[in-house]
Amino acid sequence: MAELFLYLAMVAPVSWLERCPTYKEQVVQLASKEVSTLGFLGYPVLQCADIIIVHGEIVPVGEDQLPHLELCREIVRRFNFLYGDYFKEPEALLSEVKRLPGTDGRKMSKSYGNAIYLSDDPDTIRKKVRQMITDPQRIYRTDPGHPEICLVFDLHEIYSSEEIAKVEEDCREARIGCTQCKDLLARRIADSLASFRQKRKDLLEDEGRIEGIFAQSREKVLKIADKTMADVRNLLKL
Amino acid sequence: MAELFLYLAMVAPVSWLERCPTYKEQVVQLASKEVSTLGFLGYPVLQCADIIIVHGEIVPVGEDQLPHLELCREIVRRFNFLYGDYFKEPEALLSEVKRLPGTDGRKMSKSYGNAIYLSDDPDTIRKKVRQMITDPQRIYRTDPGHPEICLVFDLHEIYSSEEIAKVEEDCREARIGCTQCKDLLARRIADSLASFRQKRKDLLEDEGRIEGIFAQSREKVLKIADKTMADVRNLLKL
Known part of the structure; x- marks a missing residue:
């Protein structure tokens, strides 16, 4: 390399x-x-x-x-x-x-503390989503919301695409509160990560398997890389 | 590396x-x-x-x-x-x-064609030195020379340092012509390269020896380099 x-x-x-x-x-x-x-x-x-x-x-x-x-x-x-x-x-x-923006709307990053991890359990996700800032123009539960300026809605568009029309309507007509809306988003995110979380858990319980995959991949990559370098040295007449 | x-x-x-x-x-x-x-x-x-x-x-x-x-x-x-x-x-x-300037006063370089090689025999050296430009103010053999503006004299200072005072005097008083002066320089250069030329000839006649030296050096260097890289990776915590 x-x-x-x-x-x-x-x-x-x-x-x-x-x-x-x-x-x-x-x-x-x-x-x-x-x-x-x-x-x-x-x-x-x-x-x-x-x-x-x-x-x-x-x-x-x-x-x-x-x-x-x-x-x-x-x-x-x-x-x-x-x-x-x-x-x-x-x-x-x-x-x-x-x-995929972080919970504060900035680029998702560990160092910003605004990231939702593949390994987060539903409770952790709910806590993180609860802290998100919503439509600043909606002060009372009875005020109509503005999805177009709400970060929670941006994420709904990704995670709740099937019911997005309903989410939008409920918000605009104040049929749903922000906390309720966030909890729905948190559930959708948690659902989408469930299989990752399970896979991760299975792998972590079987450490030898991960090391086996690494060793195998390493061997495979080294073989290809060695051949590439031999070819390159030839092309460069070294 | x-x-x-x-x-x-x-x-x-x-x-x-x-x-x-x-x-x-x-x-x-x-x-x-x-x-x-x-x-x-x-x-x-x-x-x-x-x-x-x-x-x-x-x-x-x-x-x-x-x-x-x-x-x-x-x-x-x-x-x-x-x-x-x-x-x-x-x-x-x-x-x-x-x-050490080349025969045209520029930096000595193969691509300028102005270099005297360690392997040049006395005849080749004489031919190369003969082509050098000397004091442009000395037109006739009887004109006094100006060593301070002569490239041949610059090289005499390096190769004929023991008799440099005499070379300078002979030139200034027109006791010696440029060709004669160049041939003296060529002899001095040839003398100084004689032992290199001999060594080179001996080595070329015994090709196995050169390869042996290369192989030996390579082994020595690889051992040191491997140790260095292990140390460096340690220092870099890799």
Whole structure:
């Protein structure tokens, strides 16, 4: 991986990397943070090496990673142009929901404390959802709500899509209170995570199995990666 | 090596590398050349990895490489500061003659066709020295010469240091012609290279020996490098 990174670094123009949104963001925050390093500038090249060393064709990413994947495709094109058609350009696989906000509306993140985890039980989820801020214009239970400015409704659109029309109507006509509405959302989220939670629990109870999967995958990946590196060294006449 | 480069890249600020004279030179020539790459920007980091992976303490370099070595020392300091005192800062070893110009006065280089090789025989050296340009103010054999503006004299200072006073006097008083002076220089250069040429000839006649030396060195280096990488991974808690 480090070796492929080194070779790709030889074909990746600095200007492409300086244009990366994540890098530009970091440079702006520089005043207070660590100085930006060669490693950070080259991070998309490292990601690219990670993907193509196993000939990854489809990469499941969030919307914010699309510029990195595009850069990866450009590096692949340049490598192929210089050394012969070898790598395939990987493609992005976006999920249906491209971005899932945290309970405060910001990007979901452990460090913001606004995330709902795959492992959260229904009680924890209810507590987290209860803390969400709703339509600020709805002060009394009897006031009609405005779903279009309510984060809870945004999540209902994702988790309660089948009954979304009813949720909207109940809110607008004040037939349902915010707490009730949140508890419904919490149930829908908990339901959608139930199978993950169960799978996770089963796996955790059988630790040997996880290690077995890791060992197996590792072996599989190493074999592919070794072959890739042998091919690459050949192409580079090393 | 590639792995150590990757780790060092994480501590090497981009700004240090952009300030490198060799990189700045390249960027200026960009219009006509290949675009400058991450690999080229990170070249001093790669050199640094090369040196410190075997705990190099003394690095024999030409004057033009001093900025790179200084950068290497800075990277070592930063690594030690972040992860604990591990690497020693390597020091430069300059030879007595810091810079040996080519037969046209420019930097000696294969691609300029102005280089005298360690393997050149006395005849080849004489031919190359004969083509050198001498004092342009000395038109006739009887004109007095000006050693201070003569490239041949510059080289005499290096190769004929014991008789330099006589060479200077003979030139200034037109007791010696330029061709005669060049042939003397060619002899002195040939003499100084005689032992290299012999050694090279002996080695080339005994190819197995060279390969043996390579194999032995390789083994020695790999052992040290493996130990270094194990230590580094430990320091980085990988």
